Every structure is written in structure tokens, then in C-alpha cells.
Amino acid sequence: MSLRQFEYALAVAEHGSVTAAAEQLHVAQPSVSQQIRGLERELGVELFARTSSGLVPTVVGRAFLRDAEVAVSAARRARATARAGAAEWEGELVVAVQLGYGTRQLPRALAVLRRRSPRLEITVFEEPGAAELEQLGRRGVLDLALMGACERAPANAHHLGHEEFVVMLGVGHPRLATDRVRWEDLAGEPWVRFDRDSALDGVLLEALREHGLPPTTAARVSQTATAARWAAHGLGATLIPSSAVPRGCEHLARPVFPAVSQPVIAALRHNAGPAEKALLELLRQENWSAAEFLAPLA
Numbered sequence: 001m002s003l004r005q006f007e008y009a010l011a012v013a014e015h016g017s018v019t020a021a022a023e024q025l026h027v028a029q030p031s032v033s034q035q036i037r038g039l040e041r042e043l044g045v046e047l048f049a050r051t052s053s054g055l056v057p058t059v060v061g062r063a064f065l066r067d068a069e070v071a072v073s074a075a076r077r078a079r080a081t082a083r084a085g086a087a088e089w090e091g092e093l094v095v096a097v098q099l100g101y102g103t104r105q106l107p108r109a110l111a112v113l114r115r116r117s118p119r120l121e122i123t124v125f126e127e128p129g130a131a132e133l134e135q136l137g138r139r140g141v142l143d144l145a146l147m148g149a150c151e152r153a154p155a156n157a158h159h160l161g162h163e164e165f166v167v168m169l170g171v172g173h174p175r176l177a178t179d180r181v182r183w184e185d186l187a188g189e190p191w192v193r194f195d196r197d198s199a200l201d202g203v204l205l206e207a208l209r210e211h212g213l214p215p216t217t218a219a220r221v222s223q224t225a226t227a228a229r230w231a232a233h234g235l236g237a238t239l240i241p242s243s244a245v246p247r248g249c250e251h252l253a254r255p256v257f258p259a260v261s262q263p264v265i266a267a268l269r270h271n272a273g274p275a276e277k278a279l280l281e282l283l284r285q286e287n288w289s290a291a292e293f294l295a296p297l298a
Contacts, residue, residue, distance in 0.1 A: 003075050005039045006068040008032050009047060013065050016054035073141045089275045090119035096127055098147035100200050100224045101163055101264055102283070103244040106146060109282035113275070120275060143269050143276040146283070148199055148262040156272075157265040158280060161288025163241040165203060165260040166253040168227070170234030173252075181254045183211040190218035190236035192227045200224070204239045207260050228252075243288075264288060 011021035012032065022029040040047050047061035057065055076091040093113075097106055110122055125142075148163065167181055175181045191208075193215070194201040208215050218236030221227045224244040231238040232252050239260070245253045266280055 001039065001042060003072060005035050006072050008035045009039060009061075010065060010068055010072060012036060012048065012055055013057050013061070016056070018055070070141060089117040089273075089278075090121075091275070092121045092123060093275050093279070094123045094125070094141050094143045095279070096125040096142055096145045098145075098199055099126055099194070099222075100241045100244045101148055101262075102146050102160075102286075103224065103241065105243060105283060105286035105288065109279060109286060112282055113279055116278070117275065143272065144279055145267045147265060147267070148203075156270070157267045158284075160264045160266055160283055160286070162261045163243060163264050163288065164255060165207075165239050165262070166242050166245060167256050168231035168238045168240060168245070168249070168253050170232060170237075171252065173234075176252065176254065178254065180257045182257050183207070183213065186237060186256075187213055188216075189213075190216045192230045192236045192238040193217050193220050194227065195220060195222055198222075200240065203260065203262065207239065207256075 008021065008025065011024050012018060015021050015024065018032045018036070019029055022032045025032065036047070043064070045060045045064075046058055047064060048055040049058050049061075073092065073094065095106070095110075106124075110124075114120060114122065146160075167186065169176055169181075175185055178185075191204065193204060205215055216236075219230060221230065224240045225246050227238040227240060228244070228246050228249055230236070232249055239256075241262070242253070242255075266283055268276055268280060272280075
């Protein structure tokens, strides 16, 4: 077995066909077919079921592909580390970010990193909670995780700053006349909430409970941008990190009193390479103050 065979199998699983996989890999279709058949022959199992809609991984195939992804990611990191002394890095950098945190800081830091190393390929997983982040870490494919504080912070966690949460209100809402909204002034307000296992929903529930307000649910969404848009249209208030306020909606966001904030941490994988260390330093240099994101951009 070879890493090339693993890469071919992962491409076929992603696209569901040998033709599309060959196009992505820039190789001839017969080469991909031959490598997949050879891999199945060597393993003595069928990795893909041939269906009318394309190639679908079998149960055994899915298990194999999980380990193959770990092996390919490890090989890419090893190549990137070996070439670290060169003028630029290459390979894949896998980042996971807890939903809503570093919405503007992370893209800016990644943009700087990509300008330095244009051959670096970046994959970002936006996950709702710590459990999914831990799962990616256990799979061995994760280089850096950006998240809010959790009960069991990783040993290699680095504190970056604090995300202050803001309330998003609908156009014409009377509380927009104030610079900061008191929690008691939100009594009776319906809320646009997040998925039940989301860390963001946990922040809102804790704040409402602390101030004796009921968690009246108007709707549930999965993305901060969706929550902000729905709040802007008057469906209900929502509570999001200040950096997640969409551009053009800053006038509908207000800090709350007493304030709600969460420490933001970045966790690097064990034996981190130069690219992820560089990204960590760029994130350290970012502005985590709410004031930056509440002033309308020119």
C-alpha cells in the first residue's frame, strides 16, 4: 500500500466517481481505477460499492478511509516540516474554530499567512462545540483549534484575549437608542437561539438564567450570520460574539450590561509545525476588543 493509493481512495470517496477524482488529481482515469482495484485486492475487501449514483464507501471502506485520512495528513505535515527551512511553507494546515469565535480575526490572520506561503493549503472546520473539536483532535488531523474557554482546557492552550458578546436587535428597536442594553430591559424579548448543543446557546442560557429572564425561543439557527440577519428583521434578539457582527449591521449591535465575555484560546497539536506556530503568533497580534467590531467600517 502507498500514500498515493490512499490519496486516490480519499478523492474517489469525496467525489463519488473515478472520473471526478482523476480530474482533481490531474491524472488519467485508468490510473485511478487501477490503483483502487489494486488497493482492494491487496486488502482483500471491497472499499466502494458500485451504485447507479456513483461509488459509495462500504462500511469497511469508511473505516479504512478514516485511517487513510490520518495517514495522508501526517505525511503532508511531515513534508511541510521537512521544507520548513525554505522560503515558504507548503502542505495542508487544518484549523477548527468553535462557532462564532474569531469571525474576523481568523480570516485576517490566515490571509497574512497565505500571502507569506501561497502554496499552503488551508482547511477550516467550523464546529458548534468542544466535543466536535475533541473528535477532530483524536483523529489526528487537527493542527490548531480556536475556541472559547471550556471546563477542560487543553494542556497546550494559549490565551488570545476575550470575546465580548453583544445583543443584536431589529431595525427600529427602542433599545437601540442606548449605548449599552441592560438585561432587565430585555425582559419579554423572544430570542433567536443556536443549536441545543452549541457553546453559543450555552452562553445565552447562562446569561438569561443569571438575570432571571426566561429563554423564550423564537427560532433556532446554526450560524451567527443567520441569527444576526433574523434579529435585524425583528424575529427576536440574539446574543453573539462582537467579531461575528456582520458588516453593515454594526448599528444594530449593542453591548449588554452587565457585560458577557468569554476567554478565547488557541490549542496547537503536539509537536506543532512552523506554519501553525506562525498562525498562533498572528492570532496573538489580532485585536480582540469589541470596540473595533461595533464601529461601522468605512
